[in-house]
Amino acid sequence: MNLFIASVRRDLLVHFRHPSEVLNPLVFFVVVISLFPLGIGPEPGQLKAIAPGIVWVAALLATLMSMDSMFRSDFEDGSLEQIVLSEQSTFIFVLAKVVSHWLLSGLPLVLLMPLAALLLFLDEAGVWALTLSLLLVSPTLSLLGGIGAALTVGLPRGGLLVTILVMPLYVPVLVLATAMVQAAEAGSDTIGYVYWLLAILFGSMCLAPIATAAAINVATDQ
Amino acid sequence: MLQVQNAGCERDGRPLFEGLSFSLAPGDLLQVVGGNGSGKSTLLRVLLGLYTDYQGDIEWSVDEAPLYLGHRLGIKQSLTVIENLRWFGVLRDAQVDEVRIDEAVYKLGLAGFEDSLCAHLSEGQRKRVALGQFLIMDNPCWVMDEPFSAIDAEGLSFLMAILQDHLDVNGGIIISTHQPISIDRPVNTLALQ
Numbered sequence: 437m438n439l440f441i442a443s444v445r446r447d448l449l450v451h452f453r454h455p456s457e458v459l460n461p462l463v464f465f466v467v468v469i470s471l472f473p474l475g476i477g478p479e480p481g482q483l484k485a486i487a488p489g490i491v492w493v494a495a496l497l498a499t500l501m502s503m504d505s506m507f508r509s510d511f512e513d514g515s516l517e518q519i520v521l522s523e524q525s526t527f528i529f530v531l532a533k534v535v536s537h538w539l540l541s542g543l544p545l546v547l548l549m550p551l552a553a554l555l556l557f558l559d560e561a562g563v564w565a566l567t568l569s570l571l572l573v574s575p576t577l578s579l580l581g582g583i584g585a586a587l588t589v590g591l592p593r594g595g596l597l598v599t600i601l602v603m604p605l606y607v608p609v610l611v612l613a614t615a616m617v618q619a620a621e622a623g624s625d626t627i628g629y630v631y632w633l634l635a636i637l638f639g640s641m642c643l644a645p646i647a648t649a650a651a652i653n654v655a656t657d658q
Numbered sequence: 659m660l661q662v663q664n665a666g667c668e669r670d671g672r673p674l675f676e677g678l679s680f681s682l683a684p685g686d687l688l689q690v691v692g693g694n695g696s697g698k699s700t701l702l703r704v705l706l707g708l709y710t711d712y713q714g715d716i717e718w719s720v721d722e723a724p725l726y727l728g729h730r731l732g733i734k735q736s737l738t739v740i741e742n743l744r745w746f747g748v749l750r751d752a753q754v755d756e757v758r759i760d761e762a763v764y765k766l767g768l769a770g771f772e773d774s775l776c777a778h779l780s781e782g783q784r785k786r787v788a789l790g791q792f793l794i795m796d797n798p799c800w801v802m803d804e805p806f807s808a809i810d811a812e813g814l815s816f817l818m819a820i821l822q823d824h825l826d827v828n829g830g831i832i833i834s835t836h837q838p839i840s841i842d843r844p845v846n847t848l849a850l851q
Contacts, residue, residue: 513731
């Protein structure tokens, strides 16, 4: 528990001192969203129809931008091998890294969601569904992305590889989340989608850190 | 503390060392020497379990995992000296009180730099921060890979003194260095070709 809290605090402190890594994906997200009304034309009906897809793809890409750096600096400065060496649980450390990654990349995206939705003329029900779906899904994105980040941490340029490895894992949540927003806009019940997204979240919470910890052990074994 | 039997390791099809047998008892210092690329760092990583592609038996009999100073120092550039030292304590789940950390900072010659980011320190100073882990915790065994590089003459004599102190309390040290070690205790040498 001590390691968990100390690790989250350490990550927040490091990123607080160098905020560009956190801010870049958020700026990217807003810029991508704001390009669509310019490209397609400011017609509310058209924009509204494709809004869930646009917002979701932009959110995925923004999350992936920050994914590569999850373990990279710890690997390069030797912190990762010190973790493996100490008798502390790598599982807990991974969980702490995922939580701080979510606090720094997932949560800000959730908070930006209403703004993005307004740019695309979503109505109130749509805004709420979009925000709720991202709140449910963003921790899953960080958890699954961690596996890719840990697998590629020893490679000099792992950025693109992380995307290729992790994207297929994101497909189910992407499908469910956009379906949830469309259902909300059509005025139907979304609770089934919420349950599904929660089930995926809890499943990945149990399994993804195990895979990530194993990948870290492989990465430091050299 | 450590029993090694017939340890061997090869990298890229080239044998680094083979048939190594040695042991480390409390109060022993083992100096690993050898030219560049002779496998000193790899041997230390093998001993610690950080590199697992080896043959032979390595048996540790210590309560706490050894402290390790490697080529990658384990120091975060964007944290201060104090924050980095505290993190070393957290990693080993050790209750390190602030007085001890302050003492270590003073002994390491980093007084006045407590709240400086490690990115703003010199190479030698960063090495001193990493050496701080040995001062704030009481793990019985130390493994040090080239601890004297980038350290000045004054720091060198200080380091010799802490090595001596650790051996005096029956600690064990494995060290890889080209530097002669000047302590009044027998130094076991392991030469790698």
